[in-house]
Amino acid sequence: MKQRILSFSCFLVYLGLVALPLLLATTTHLPNRPWLDELSSAMAMLAFNIILLEFLTSGKIAWLSKRMGINWVLQIHQLFSRTAILLLISHPFLYSLPNHPNYAPGPPGESYLGMTGPTLMTGLLGLITLGILIGLAITRTKSKTSYESWRASHVIMALTISSAGLHHTLHAGRYAQEKWMMHYWQVAFGIALLTLLWVYVIQPLIQKYHPYQVSSLKQVAYNIWELTIHSKNPSTHPSYQAGQFTWLKLKTPAPLYENPFSISSAPTPSSNTLSFLIKDLGDFTHQVTELKIGDSIYVSSAYGNFGQLSNESNSNNIPLVMIAGGVGIAPMISLLKQMIATQHTVERAIHLIYGNRIESQIIDLSTMVNLKAFKNLTITHVISEPTSDWKGLVGVLDQLTLKKALEKTNSFNGSTKYLVCGAAEMIDGVEYALEALSVDISQIDSEKFQYDFTQKTARIRNSLIGWTLGTMALIASAIYFSQT
Numbered sequence: 144m145k146q147r148i149l150s151f152s153c154f155l156v157y158l159g160l161v162a163l164p165l166l167l168a169t170t171t172h173l174p175n176r177p178w179l180d181e182l183s184s185a186m187a188m189l190a191f192n193i194i195l196l197e198f199l200t201s202g203k204i205a206w207l208s209k210r211m212g213i214n215w216v217l218q219i220h221q222l223f224s225r226t227a228i229l230l231l232i233s234h235p236f237l238y239s240l241p242n243h244p245n246y247a248p249g250p251p252g253e254s255y256l257g258m259t260g261p262t263l264m265t266g267l268l269g270l271i272t273l274g275i276l277i278g279l280a281i282t283r284t285k286s287k288t289s290y291e292s293w294r295a296s297h298v299i300m301a302l303t304i305s306s307a308g309l310h311h312t313l314h315a316g317r318y319a320q321e322k323w324m325m326h327y328w329q330v331a332f333g334i335a336l337l338t339l340l341w342v343y344v345i346q347p348l349i350q351k352y353h354p355y356q357v358s359s360l361k362q363v364a365y366n367i368w369e370l371t372i373h374s375k376n377p378s379t380h381p382s383y384q385a386g387q388f389t390w391l392k393l394k395t396p397a398p399l400y401e402n403p404f405s406i407s408s409a410p411t412p413s414s415n416t417l418s419f420l421i422k423d424l425g426d427f428t429h430q431v432t433e434l435k436i437g438d439s440i441y442v443s444s445a446y447g448n449f450g451q452l453s454n455e456s457n458s459n460n461i462p463l464v465m466i467a468g469g470v471g472i473a474p475m476i477s478l479l480k481q482m483i484a485t486q487h488t489v490e491r492a493i494h495l496i497y498g499n500r501i502e503s504q505i506i507d508l509s510t511m512v513n514l515k516a517f518k519n520l521t522i523t524h525v526i527s528e529p530t531s532d533w534k535g536l537v538g539v540l541d542q543l544t545l546k547k548a549l550e551k552t553n554s555f556n557g558s559t560k561y562l563v564c565g566a567a568e569m570i571d572g573v574e575y576a577l578e579a580l581s582v583d584i585s586q587i588d589s590e591k592f593q594y595d596f597t598q599k600t601a602r603i604r605n606s607l608i609g610w611t612l613g614t615m616a617l618i619a620s621a622i623y624f625s626q627t
């Protein structure tokens with residue numbers, strides 16, 4: 144509930160921040176123009192402000208993702224980029240001014256729309272680049288482009304859009320002719336640039352001088368490796384919460400070559416080590432399996448807030464169901480370790496449902512967690528392609544298998560919390576199945592290993608409804624602005 148209120152409040156704050164330039168513009172004293180022209184300016188101001196805020200919601204600001212969760216942050220990023228392009232496309236078509244030359248809005252000495260050659264060019268450049276950027280982001284998983292090339296192009300295009308947008312706004316924007324509105328855009332652009340500087344220059348430099356070293360690497364199941372690293376300088380060890388993830392870089396602290404992994408260890412005051420469970424899946428994860436003891440490795444701060452839903456007050460009386468798909472077990476192990484570290488004996492009713500494709504992918508949890516510390520822990524394995532010897536549940540983590548698994552324990556009720564972690568498709572499938580089993584979305588906390596929407600689950604519906612209402616509220620604020 145607390146998280147829901149926080150998400151809603153932050154959503155309102157986000158909308159408020161987007162609409163801030165409109166509020167500031169109402170305090171200017173410029174001659175009146177036809178309302179369509181005002182609407183056009185308002186749409187452009189909202190769109191440009193969304194674009195600048197996209198730098199903060201890129202998922203790389205640890206502070207934000209720790210409070211709001213990475214899924215919330217990235218959904219704002221992905222969905223409101225669509226709002227920006229919608230507003231920008233309508234912006235040039237709304238103008239009526241060419242027919243009303245009396246309402247000269249531009250800088251003194253320029254044509255009445257203030258639209259000179261360069262401003263027209265930067266406006267078009269920004270709009271077209273934004274269209275390409277969104278198109279490439281939506282089709283990324285289906286294209287053959289490597290993640291790193293896609294990310295580099297994403298950053299370059301984001302810089303192009305914001306720089307072109309700034310030029311267009313400062314030279315053609317009617318309200319930006321007011322000094323302090325001009326400063327507003329310069330400062331907002333500066334903050335956006337600072338976030339890039341932090342991610343692509345400052346953080347890599349800090350990492351370069353504070354590397355971690357590989358302490359151990361062992362295969363713990365078919366294609367899955369446990370990597371443990373330690374900080375050479377404990378004072379730079381990131382403080383983290385169980386369930387969070389970090390970005391790892393191998394060989395070089397240079398930006399771009401970093402991949403996200405959930406931390407499978409739990410934070411302890413004097414420890415300077417971090418552990419991960421890594422599935423050998425592609426280029427980067429395969430390189431992890433070839434690391435040698437003592438090799439350098441670079442770590443960013445801890446991100447996300449997975450598992451915090453399970454830590455609300457009175458949590459000991461609230462049953463907990465953990466549903467992990469494959470290597471999605473990593474943050475669950477961290478959370479279980481954390482429970483032992485803080486409570487020693489854990490009375491809470493916990494049901495861990497652990498799905499894998501084949502038996503050899505199952506990690507022996509007893510080698511990582513002191514399972515005996517739990518008084519009421521049930522572990523149910525689900526295998527989708529079992530051998531003939533397999534006696535447990537068979538299937539993928541869908542409604543049928545989840546129902547069968549959940550029936551094994553009868554302590555679950557309307558207050559039960561569900562933690563789900565794994566691939567995007569698995570998460571969406573599990574949320575869909577839980578919804579069909581009458582579980583409310585507010586009871587579920589999920590961590591996706593990819594940021595894609597795959598099914599129409601309650602969470603995705605809620606996001607789309609929130610986005611539609613948010614966009615409508617922004618358009619309504621632009622209309623209100625144009626009438627006053």
Ligand SMILES: Cc1cc2nc3c(=O)[nH]c(=O)nc-3n(C[C@H](O)[C@H](O)[C@H](O)COP(=O)(O)OP(=O)(O)OC[C@H]3O[C@@H](n4cnc5c(N)ncnc54)[C@H](O)[C@@H]3O)c2cc1C
Pocket residue numbers: 213284290291388399400401402403404405406419420421422423424425426427428429470473474590591592593594
């Ligand atoms: C929050 C989060 C936590 C994760 N935790 C774990 C974990 O504990 N253990 C684990 O094995 N895997 C985890 N993953 C998945 C892991 O990040 C990817 O499997 C890995 O980055 C794949 O890289 P690759 O080059 O080996 O494979 P590729 O074949 O190159 O990539 C496979 C897919 O992984 C994703 N991916 C690749 N590179 C990146 C990148 N730099 N940033 C983001 N996504 C990328 C893309 O969707 C890509 O299509 C997590 C992912 C996220 C988002």
